[in-house]
Amino acid sequence: MDHVFIEGLEIEALIGIYDWERRIRQTLVFDLEMAFDNRVPAASDAIEDTLNYKAISKRLVEYVSQSDFGLVETLAERVAAIVLDEFGVRSVKLKLSKPGAVRGARAVGVMIERSAP
Numbered sequence: 001m002d003h004v005f006i007e008g009l010e011i012e013a014l015i016g017i018y019d020w021e022r023r024i025r026q027t028l029v030f031d032l033e034m035a036f037d038n039r040v041p042a043a044s045d046a047i048e049d050t051l052n053y054k055a056i057s058k059r060l061v062e063y064v065s066q067s068d069f070g071l072v073e074t075l076a077e078r079v080a081a082i083v084l085d086e087f088g089v090r091s092v093k094l095k096l097s098k099p100g101a102v103r104g105a106r107a108v109g110v111m112i113e114r115s116a117p
């Protein structure tokens with residue numbers, strides 16, 4: 001199966017369980033790998049036939065920057081649902097990183113894999 005990917009998409013959001021985290025915005029980093037048959041756009045050379053990574057990135061920036069969750073797990077689940085439901089993707093692997101959240105670690109976060117029902 002082919003994939004379309006988005007790597008290192010940085011978005012600021014209100015996220016975290018601690019009081020101090022409710023008062024600031026933190027940068028989150030998203031990596032997505034989305035299953036898609038790229039032979040169709042390859043044959044037509046038409047953007048309309050692609051899984052358009054720019055359109056998906058724009059939608060995720062819009063959603064995540066307005067979001068307000070405690071856990072990265074919750075946000076990751078919502079973002080995966082948007083990709084599956086709104087863009088007709090069959091399966092998505094998503095890594096959500098929270099850089100600098102834990103002293104000594106470059107980043108912490110979650111990785112999930114979800115498929116359309």
Ligand SMILES: Nc1nc2c(c(=O)[nH]1)N=C([C@H](O)[C@@H](O)CO)CN2
Nearest residue numbers: 016017018070071072073098101102
């Ligand atoms: N599995 C998780 N562990 C933790 C989370 C989380 O969202 N998922 N969040 C925190 C705090 O918000 C942390 O990021 C602040 O440094 C701690 N553990």
